[in-house]
Amino acid sequence: MAYMIVTAQCTVCGACEFECPNAAIAMKGDTYVIDPGKCTECDGHFDTPQCAAVCPVSDTCVPA
Amino acid sequence: MVQLIALGSLKTAASTEEMRTALQSSGGCSSSSCGSSEGPADLPPEVWNKVKDHPCYSEEAHHYFARMHVAVAPACNIQCNYCNRKYDCANESRPGVVSEKLTPEQALRKVTAVANEVPQLSVLGIAGPGDACYDWRKTRETFDLVARAIPDIKLCLSTNGLALPDHVAEIADMNIDHVTVTINMVDPEVGTGIYPWIFFRNRRWTGLDAAKILHERQMEGLEMLTARNILVKVNSVMIPGINDEHLIEVNRVVKSKGAFLHNIMPLISDPAHGTHFGLTGQRGPRAMELKALQDKLSDGTKLMRHCRQCRADAVGLLGEDRGQEFTMDHVPEVVAYDPEKRQTYRSIVAEERGEHLANRQDASRRLAAVDAAESVLVAIATKGGGRINQHFGHAKEFQVYEASRDGVTFIGHRKVDQYCQGGWGEDATLDGVIEALEGVRVVLCAKIGDCPKDSLSAAGIAATDDYAHDWIEAGIAAWYEATFGTAIESLTA
Numbered sequence: 001m002a003y004m005i006v007t008a009q010c011t012v013c014g015a016c017e018f019e020c021p022n023a024a025i026a027m028k029g030d031t032y033v034i035d036p037g038k039c040t041e042c043d044g045h046f047d048t049p050q051c052a053a054v055c056p057v058s059d060t061c062v063p064a
Numbered sequence: 065m066v067q068l069i070a071l072g073s074l075k076t077a078a079s080t081e082e083m084r085t086a087l088q089s090s091g092g093c094s095s096s097s098c099g100s101s102e103g104p105a106d107l108p109p110e111v112w113n114k115v116k117d118h119p120c121y122s123e124e125a126h127h128y129f130a131r132m133h134v135a136v137a138p139a140c141n142i143q144c145n146y147c148n149r150k151y152d153c154a155n156e157s158r159p160g161v162v163s164e165k166l167t168p169e170q171a172l173r174k175v176t177a178v179a180n181e182v183p184q185l186s187v188l189g190i191a192g193p194g195d196a197c198y199d200w201r202k203t204r205e206t207f208d209l210v211a212r213a214i215p216d217i218k219l220c221l222s223t224n225g226l227a228l229p230d231h232v233a234e235i236a237d238m239n240i241d242h243v244t245v246t247i248n249m250v251d252p253e254v255g256t257g258i259y260p261w262i263f264f265r266n267r268r269w270t271g272l273d274a275a276k277i278l279h280e281r282q283m284e285g286l287e288m289l290t291a292r293n294i295l296v297k298v299n300s301v302m303i304p305g306i307n308d309e310h311l312i313e314v315n316r317v318v319k320s321k322g323a324f325l326h327n328i329m330p331l332i333s334d335p336a337h338g339t340h341f342g343l344t345g346q347r348g349p350r351a352m353e354l355k356a357l358q359d360k361l362s363d364g365t366k367l368m369r370h371c372r373q374c375r376a377d378a379v380g381l382l383g384e385d386r387g388q389e390f391t392m393d394h395v396p397e398v399v400a401y402d403p404e405k406r407q408t409y410r411s412i413v414a415e416e417r418g419e420h421l422a423n424r425q426d427a428s429r430r431l432a433a434v435d436a437a438e439s440v441l442v443a444i445a446t447k448g449g450g451r452i453n454q455h456f457g458h459a460k461e462f463q464v465y466e467a468s469r470d471g472v473t474f475i476g477h478r479k480v481d482q483y484c485q486g487g488w489g490e491d492a493t494l495d496g497v498i499e500a501l502e503g504v505r506v507v508l509c510a511k512i513g514d515c516p517k518d519s520l521s522a523a524g525i526a527a528t529d530d531y532a533h534d535w536i537e538a539g540i541a542a543w544y545e546a547t548f549g550t551a552i553e554s555l556t557a
Contacts, residue, residue, distance in 0.1 A: 015141070
């Protein structure tokens with residue numbers, strides 16, 4: 001139960017890192033990655049996963 | 065046509081004299097011909113003090129000062145139909161397009177390097193891509209670092225307004241006295257055609273809800289800023305068929321809420337940019353459509369007409385972009401701020417502007433005091449910079465002013481063939497000059513020989529270099545006073 005970032009589409013804007021309630025998203029090399037060990041899909045925090053809701057590119061923050 | 069100071073000459077000009085020369089030979093508008101739009105005479109002193117060094121807020125300042133943008137805040141909280149966040153091309157020049165995203169530390173190094181090289185630098189802006197207020201931590205960190213290193217640089221930011229009300233208190237605390245808010249509508253129905261979604265309070269909103277929230281937040285932010293005397297520029301993207309007529313209402317509303325300046329920008333929509341508007345064939349306005357809208361709004365509103373829609377990483381005077389000279393691979397790892405060039409340049413500009421204005425006002429006062437009804441044409445030999453600074457024989461044109469008790473007014477140019485041909489004068493050419501100066505009473509120049517002076521005199525035209533290197537208006541006033549003021553005195557004596 002975790003989300004992942006489709007690296008090829010990511011604009012590296014960092015909005016997801018900013019919004020993630022679990023601090024599960026960080027820069028790794030040139031791109032952002034989601035730590036599946038920390039990601040809860042925002043369960044218990046918000047109705048929808050924040051990374052997907054804020055991402056400017058559709059289908060880029062998706063269920064792993 | 066605005067002429068800018070030749071940066072090439074300033075880039076290498078280390079000395080005060082060189083900078084002064086570069087500035088004085090830059091041409092630009094003659095003071096008496098351009099009127100005083102947005103000048104110190106039109107604005108309350110506290111407002112003029114805020115805008116006088118900001119090239120985007122003052123048409124007058126953009127002749128002298130430069131801005132730079134740093135792209136440190138790439139995250140955004142709304143989607144606009146004229147923006148594609150993936151787009152990145154160094155050949156394009158438009159808002160939101162940028163080649164290099166910087167960390168706050170990199171931004172500090174870049175700003176320092178530019179400040180050391182570009183003495184005109186007066187403003188640091190954070191203007192996308194992304195939203196400076198939404199990605200606030202990076203914006204604030206950048207401004208904190210730069211303000212500590214270069215205390216006299218002006219800070220400004222651009223925002224879509226959605227996160228703005230959350231940060232107005234900090235904006236005021238940080239002495240950011242210029243904020244640009246992009247407001248494309250004041251009717252959420254119109255907004256539905258511009259904004260597909262927003263991200264607000266931990267969820268994505270679409271349709272009318274999104275536009276309503278955005279509108280309310282924009283109005284709230286605008287009111288909070290103006291209540292704190294922070295100058296607000298409203299940018300509006302003119303989208304034909306969607307908000308073009310509506311912008312009249314936008315103008316009315318933002319003006320009533322205290323916006324300082326309204327900047328209508330034409331939609332840029334090229335299918336190659338991959339924006340929603342670009343891909344769906346939404347066209348931008350034609351130049352005459354934009355002008356017609358601006359003209360409708362110009363009554364009683366300050367409209368910005370010198371906007372160049374610069375890149376989000378632009379560096380330099382408006383209309384030029386030196387951003388490619390200052391990409392991070394050109395910026396040293398360690399760079400210390402050297403205030404000397406900027407301080408020298410600022411003192412020269414202040415001197416030039418203050419002296420010029422004082423001289424114009426003084427000239428008007430002196431003319432009004434002369435008891436004469438004469439209205440005469442005066443020809444000036446000038447190389448630019450507002451001064452009488454050209455040799456008579458070197459002039460290829462004379463600037464003609466009308467002088468009377470009502471003041472000094474620019475009338476036009478008289479083109480002539482250059483009289484001096486390397487040390488000797490050509491009689492036939494002088495005849496042509498005399499013909500071109502028909503109706504002129506006196507020529508004021510930096511230097512004139514006896515021979516052409518006598519020929520002019522025989523044709524009823526006086527010529528003198530007594531006012532060499534004076535400001536044009538001051539020289540004319542002094543000549544008028546000496547000529548007509550003395551005549552009255554001698555009559556009454």
